[in-house]
Amino acid sequence: MAALFVIGQNRYQVVITEIMADPSPTVGLPNNEWIELKNTGNTAINLAGWRLGDLTSTSGPMPNFVLEPDSYVIVCTGSAVAALSLFGAVISVTSFPSLDNDGDQLFLRAVNGTVIHAVNYQNSWYNNDLKKEGGWTLEMIDPLQPCAGKENWNASNHQNGGTPGVVNSINGTLNSITGLTAIHAYANSSNVTIVFNQPVDSSSGATIGNYSIPNNSVTQAITLAPLFNQVQLTLAQPLTEQSLHSVTINNITNCKGQIMSSQQIKTGMSSVCNPADVIINEILFRPRPNGYDYVEIYNNSQKNIDLSKLSLSNRNTSGSIANIKTISNATLLLYPGEFVVLTENADNLGLNYLVKHPDKVVVLSSLPSYPNTSGNIVLLNDQGEIVDELAYTNKWHFPLIDNDEGISLERIDPDQPTQNSSNWHSAASTAGYGTPTYQNSQHKLSENAKGNIVIMPKVFSPDGDGFDDIVSIHYTLPEPGFVANITIFDAAGRIVKNLVRNGTTSTSGYWNWNGLDDKNKALPIGTYVVFSEFFTLQGKKHSYKNTVVLARRL
Numbered sequence: 001m002a003a004l005f006v007i008g009q010n011r012y013q014v015v016i017t018e019i020m021a022d023p024s025p026t027v028g029l030p031n032n033e034w035i036e037l038k039n040t041g042n043t044a045i046n047l048a049g050w051r052l053g054d055l056t057s058t059s060g061p062m063p064n065f066v067l068e069p070d071s072y073v074i075v076c077t078g079s080a081v082a083a084l085s086l087f088g089a090v091i092s093v094t095s096f097p098s099l100d101n102d103g104d105q106l107f108l109r110a111v112n113g114t115v116i117h118a119v120n121y122q123n124s125w126y127n128n129d130l131k132k133e134g135g136w137t138l139e140m141i142d143p144l145q146p147c148a149g150k151e152n153w154n155a156s157n158h159q160n161g162g163t164p165g166v167v168n169s170i171n172g173t174l175n176s177i178t179g180l181t182a183i184h185a186y187a188n189s190s191n192v193t194i195v196f197n198q199p200v201d202s203s204s205g206a207t208i209g210n211y212s213i214p215n216n217s218v219t220q221a222i223t224l225a226p227l228f229n230q231v232q233l234t235l236a237q238p239l240t241e242q243s244l245h246s247v248t249i250n251n252i253t254n255c256k257g258q259i260m261s262s263q264q265i266k267t268g269m270s271s272v273c274n275p276a277d278v279i280i281n282e283i284l285f286r287p288r289p290n291g292y293d294y295v296e297i298y299n300n301s302q303k304n305i306d307l308s309k310l311s312l313s314n315r316n317t318s319g320s321i322a323n324i325k326t327i328s329n330a331t332l333l334l335y336p337g338e339f340v341v342l343t344e345n346a347d348n349l350g351l352n353y354l355v356k357h358p359d360k361v362v363v364l365s366s367l368p369s370y371p372n373t374s375g376n377i378v379l380l381n382d383q384g385e386i387v388d389e390l391a392y393t394n395k396w397h398f399p400l401i402d403n404d405e406g407i408s409l410e411r412i413d414p415d416q417p418t419q420n421s422s423n424w425h426s427a428a429s430t431a432g433y434g435t436p437t438y439q440n441s442q443h444k445l446s447e448n449a450k451g452n453i454v455i456m457p458k459v460f461s462p463d464g465d466g467f468d469d470i471v472s473i474h475y476t477l478p479e480p481g482f483v484a485n486i487t488i489f490d491a492a493g494r495i496v497k498n499l500v501r502n503g504t505t506s507t508s509g510y511w512n513w514n515g516l517d518d519k520n521k522a523l524p525i526g527t528y529v530v531f532s533e534f535f536t537l538q539g540k541k542h543s544y545k546n547t548v549v550l551a552r553r554l
Helices: 078-084 346-352
Strands: 014-020 034-039 044-046 051-053 072-076 090-092 103-109 115-122 138-140 153-155 182-187 191-196 218-224 230-235 245-249 263-267 278-284 294-299 310-315 321-326 339-343 361-363 374-381 386-393 409-411 424-426 452-456 471-476 483-489 495-504 508-513 526-535 541-550
Touching (some): 014 103, 014 115, 072 078, 182 245, 182 263, 191 245, 278 374, 278 386, 321 374, 346 361, 452 541, 471 526
Parallel strands (some): 072 090, 339 361
Antiparallel strands (some): 014 138, 051 103, 138 153, 191 230, 218 230, 245 263, 278 409, 294 339, 409 424, 452 471, 471 508, 483 495, 483 526, 526 541
């Protein structure tokens, strides 16, 4: 009896489970690009007429091939069939899409035009700097979790570099995935497009009652193929440029039926980015070992700026602008007063610094070269105009810093000229030597700002009971650029603890003391004096004397 199969089926019944985007240098597999499909359903499916595509092209139709339940097939160009047939079932298509090494958007479309699965892969999904350079595949971990993105993919662990036609080397079960959330939105005069972190259920996404906008109304909602992670809203009233709007989202579910929490997200129309609308705000050009450079930019205008219309670059040895890198391949708005950080590895950034707003980190496959001693950072708009430019040098770091590795340079005043060397300062030690995605530790304060020291609590008991075990020394300073010495004296005037020596500061911050002396021995109960000195190399000085009581609970 012939096998029972169907031509039509639901989304995710067949999924892309493995991608060989960069086969060179070879590890153990043929030097050919290919993708692998898996039937996750209970019914055999004939792939005749199906097509594979990316952002720029669509393949010819697949041949007559029955993909059995829980089985795999390799899809490639005709010239690769012989080599890949050694590993499993293979079918070829004409005009097989050229898979970009650093990321591409792939889709699988059934003969009736339905998009069954799509993947917007990135080379950061390898989670391995060696393997992303070529010869290794990206493998899906759990084919039953097609909504998951990056967390459901990793580089193959197989010694050949991949597992074409068979179960993936990293096959497993994702017990939990990141919940559905809206990550950003953008608009034109009549439409708002909301971008989610994963595919949404088409029906819930297309329900106009799930969205509300003050002083406006939604007349239509469409879940957009092929990724189904975007919903386009048609509005009853047109929007105006340089205005911000809030969209409230409710009752949206992902492809597994999990409902997202109610959420508000802002949106607006983008404006042309002119010089000085967006400025270079913080730079790390000498990262720690195994770290990455980063550049932080800041919207110093009242416009909504589209980052897809901006590029990051440098200058070559002849002084010409070179190595131009588009910041975003898709529309991504930077709103007034917001920061965004550009780097090659968001996870690494979070390991080295406090990243208060991870959604404001944009990963580029590569940054222009920014040397450790001096270089040029150039920000361009889509007309090739220079929006902002900085010729930096490591000599701008604070002179008392012995090693500037891992320390960023921060802009003090966004309204002062970019190239003014006195407008840049090393990030404060109290801020972890960098402040990516939020206000710089070295920033201009109001003209009336004054310095102060506050000790909290006034009485502390470092006995390990979890209650007032440490004392915090909070400071505020009238301007950035001060260096601190914090010394603890006992009641007899003897130095017992050099808490801070030549510590770089921000305009506010704190240090903690646990009641130990310089030899890490517990000090006796009593009153102690905290003497705080702040000075600049230009001769400015502030000093404060505070007391704190060290007690121990019985």
